[in-house]
Structure formats: structure tokens, C-alpha cells
Amino acid sequence: MSDIKTLAIERLNILNPxxxxxxxxxxxxxxxxxxxxxxxxxxxxxxxxxxxxxEKELIGIDGIDSVSVSLTSHSDSxxxxxxxxxxxxxxxxxxxxxxxxxxxxxxxxxxxSINIAIAINKLGFRVGLLDADVYGPSIPKLIGGKQKPKIxxxxxxxxxxxxxxxxxxxxxxxxxxxxxxxxxxxxITAVNQMLNDVEWGELDFLIVDxxxxxxxxxxxxxxxxxxxxxxxxxxxxxxxxIDARKGIEMFKKVNVPILGIIENMSIFICPHCNKESHIxxxxxxxxxxxxxxxxxxxxxxxxxxxxxxxDIGRPIMYSKSDSIVSKKFLDIAKSVVNKTMSTSKSKxxxxxxx
Amino acid sequence: xxxENIILSKNKKELTLAYGASNSILSAEFLRVNSPSAxxxxxxxxxxxxxxxxxSVSINSIEIIGNYAIRLIFDDGHSTGIYTWQYLQDxxxxxxxxxxxxISELRRKGLNRG
Ligand SMILES: Nc1ncnc2c1ncn2[C@@H]1O[C@H](COP(=O)(O)OP(=O)(O)OP(=O)(O)O)[C@@H](O)[C@H]1O
Ligand SMILES: [Mg+2]
Numbered sequence: 001m002s003d004i005k006t007l008a009i010e011r012l013n014i015l016n017p018x019x020x021x022x023x024x025x026x027x028x029x030x031x032x033x034x035x036x037x038x039x040x041x042x043x044x045x046x047x048x049x050x051x052x053x054x055e056k057e058l059i060g061i062d063g064i065d066s067v068s069v070s071l072t073s074h075s076d077s078x079x080x081x082x083x084x085x086x087x088x089x090x091x092x093x094x095x096x097x098x099x100x101x102x103x104x105x106x107x108x109x110x111x112x113s114i115n116i117a118i119a120i121n122k123l124g125f126r127v128g129l130l131d132a133d134v135y136g137p138s139i140p141k142l143i144g145g146k147q148k149p150k151i152x153x154x155x156x157x158x159x160x161x162x163x164x165x166x167x168x169x170x171x172x173x174x175x176x177x178x179x180x181x182x183x184x185x186x187x188i189t190a191v192n193q194m195l196n197d198v199e200w201g202e203l204d205f206l207i208v209d210x211x212x213x214x215x216x217x218x219x220x221x222x223x224x225x226x227x228x229x230x231x232x233x234x235x236x237x238x239x240x241x242i243d244a245r246k247g248i249e250m251f252k253k254v255n256v257p258i259l260g261i262i263e264n265m266s267i268f269i270c271p272h273c274n275k276e277s278h279i280x281x282x283x284x285x286x287x288x289x290x291x292x293x294x295x296x297x298x299x300x301x302x303x304x305x306x307x308x309x310x311d312i313g314r315p316i317m318y319s320k321s322d323s324i325v326s327k328k329f330l331d332i333a334k335s336v337v338n339k340t341m342s343t344s345k346s347k348x349x350x351x352x353x354x
Numbered sequence: 355x356x357x358e359n360i361i362l363s364k365n366k367k368e369l370t371l372a373y374g375a376s377n378s379i380l381s382a383e384f385l386r387v388n389s390p391s392a393x394x395x396x397x398x399x400x401x402x403x404x405x406x407x408x409x410s411v412s413i414n415s416i417e418i419i420g421n422y423a424i425r426l427i428f429d430d431g432h433s434t435g436i437y438t439w440q441y442l443q444d445x446x447x448x449x450x451x452x453x454x455x456x457i458s459e460l461r462r463k464g465l466n467r468g
Contacts, residue, residue, distance in 0.1 A: 029433075349357045351362075
């Protein structure tokens, strides 16, 4: 890579020796050259010409797909300096990918995904959320409506930014009246596109909200999406637990470590008398976790506020960050982060270059 | 399965993944022409482009991505392929078949290894 850089500087030198001194920063990454030039605001026309001239020259270098020259004037040169780290396409700068799954539908995957994503961000990490449920995407609704993603200068899809996290969902890409009849391979293609054609940039965590169930599609997805680990959502209800077990088995089949189980709708706290009721049974997920030798990451009570805030697209973790439920999400977020760190630390291979 | 050691040979043309007692060895050319990157693969199988002329390609460096994959940076500038542990295992398991198919595909298209 560095020889391309040298070559680029050489070519600029041949083009016009003065251009060399204008170079503020030059970076080569993923077949792209990012170059920023020191410019003088009063001579915009002249520099625009230079920019085009340079782009034309550098695109001729073998192995280079695109050249982006940015003009920076001194007062704001830092902000605009070319930084390929912020414009990386795909997931190569994503440190951890965590999928949120369940055997059964409607147990609260999407609700948990968005709130945990926001909670992990509040802990100081850069977070993205990918809605892999192409059958019934729910992220657009959870953030208060559909938005149209912008396209970057290099022609990639930019994630939607809201609540300080980066988001992508098939719901942002396809219009609502397009009937979505997905078959297995198409689903995988759609998910792959959302992973690879979106400029996720540098992220510490990418949370993936999975479609419900443990069918073929989920299995393939668990194989195709390069996951660090999976979190299983379950209600304490027996039936959901049987499905949770299927979820655990599915991830074991494809060697994805289970980070743990989250129990949702675990108890109902009466808003009038604060009495706790175990509507769906008592500590089922906790017991299941112990039986299966997986960690219990925490529980979330059944809470009207949580549903209402979700319905109006203002996730409770953002709109009421000091509520009981938000504190629960924050605790779970901490467990998820800790578990991820210990999972990924213990297993890193050594790279030996002779 | 996550390998314990990933070893790049001195001539940078051979990658060894060591899993406990068993080793998988994959050549740089094989890895390069089977790069899983979106641009190399296209977005569906019929869009798949065949990469030819990589007989002498070598690997410049290896980066670990999260705990699920490695990124290989080849000396021809290709650096967007992310090889998950699963993908590497599959490649090794089906090495002979994939290679046979690749060679006949090259021949069919009138291309060569370079
Ligand atoms: N702890 C909770 N308290 C109150 N309501 C909740 C709670 N968890 C989820 N809900 C509500 O239950 C419904 C289903 O939740 P959600 O959409 O998150 O489930 P899901 O598992 O993603 O569903 P699907 O399987 O369809 O993708 C939503 O209306 C949500 O607001
Ligand atoms: Mg959902």
C-alpha cells in the first residue's frame, strides 16, 4: 500500500512540482486514495481545477478504484482532513458483532436490541444496529419513522444516525408498498448487502436484530454474518423457553458463542401499588441458563412505558434514561460488554509472520 | 473453530491455520481467488467474477477482525476480503473440489493463473 502512496506523490510531482507542497494528507486504503490539499479560500476556482487535474492523474494508477481529493483551508483543515477510518465500507472496522435472537417471535428482540444499542453507546462505545429481520423490519418504527439513507461520495450507503448510533434496516431501503416476498437466498443477499455495502465505519459494537425463529434462514444467517457472539431473548414462559433452547442449539451448531440469556417481561410491577407479579412464570430463563451452562445477562420487567416509548419511536433508554427499565438495560449492556470482552480476549489466535 | 496460530510462510505464499494438533494449509493464490469480499463476489452467485492471473500473489499482512475473522492484505492491493473462521474451514474442507472447479472455469473462459 505504501508504495502506491509514493507513486501517487511522484506522479503529482511530475504533474506540477508545486502540488507536492499542497499535500496535507494522503492515505491509501481499500483501493482508494484519499488526498487532502491545503487551499486558499480566495482561490476556489483555481483549486477546483487542480483537484480535477489530480483526480484524473491518480485514477490512472494501477490497482486504484477511486480517488477523492478534498480541499481544506487552514482554519478548518483538521476537521476536513481525509480520514479513511470514517469512510470504511462494510464491516472491516467493526470490532464486535453481536446478534440478538430468539426461538419464538414477539419476545422483545427488537425492543431489547435498540435499547441495548443505545445503552452500550452511553457506556462510551461506538455502536451500530443492523435490522436483519427482512421479513418484518421494526427498526424504522422504533426510531420514529422511515428515513432515506444518503449515498456517500464513493457511492456507498450511509447508515442512518439517530440517538447517537448508526442504523440500517431493509425498511429504509425498500418502500413500504413493495411487497416483500423473500426467499432464502434473497434474504441472505439482502443481509449481506446491509453488512458490506453500508459505510459502517469504525464501530466497537454492531448489534444485529435477528428475525424470529430457528429455521434455515436463521441458520444460514448465523453462518454468514460474522458474529462475535449471540444473545438469546426469552420470556419466562415455558413455551418461549423451549424455543430459546432451540436458539442456543442453533448457535452452537455454527460455533457462535452464546454470550447469555436475557429474560424479558420477567415481572410486572404494578404502577399503582408497586406489587411485583410473575405473569409469565418465575425465573424460568435464569434456571434455563443455569441448566444450559450459559450466562444470565439480566431481566427486563413488563413495563407499559417501555411499550409506549417504543410505539412512538422514542426508545426509553434515550427518552427516560433514569427509569427503572433503563437502568436494567444499562446493567445488561454492561454484562454484554464484559462478556464480549472476555469471549474475544480468550480466543484470539497468534499471528506469526516468519 | 478459532485457530490457535495463524502462520504466514517466509515467502508469504502460504498460510497455515493451526487448530491444536491439526493444520490447514492454504495458498495465497487460493485465498486470493476465493476472496469473500463483496466486490469480488458480486451480490449474487451469477454475478460472481472469476479472478485470474494470481499465481504469484503473496500476502503482505494479516489483521484480526473482532474474534470472528481475519483480513488478508495481498500484494496486488486487494484488502477487502474478510475471511471468517467458518469460511476458512469450509475452504479447507472443500479445497480440492473448489480448486478443480476454479481451474476448469479458468479454462472455459480462456484465462490462466498468470
Ligand atoms: N418488557 C416489555 N414491556 C412491555 N412491552 C414490551 C416489552 N418487551 C417488548 N414489548 C412489546 O412487545 C411487542 C413485541 O416486541 P418486539 O417487537 O421487540 O419483539 P420481537 O421479538 O422483536 O418480535 P418479532 O419476533 O416479531 O421480531 C412490542 O409491542 C413491544 O413494545
Ligand atoms: Mg423484531
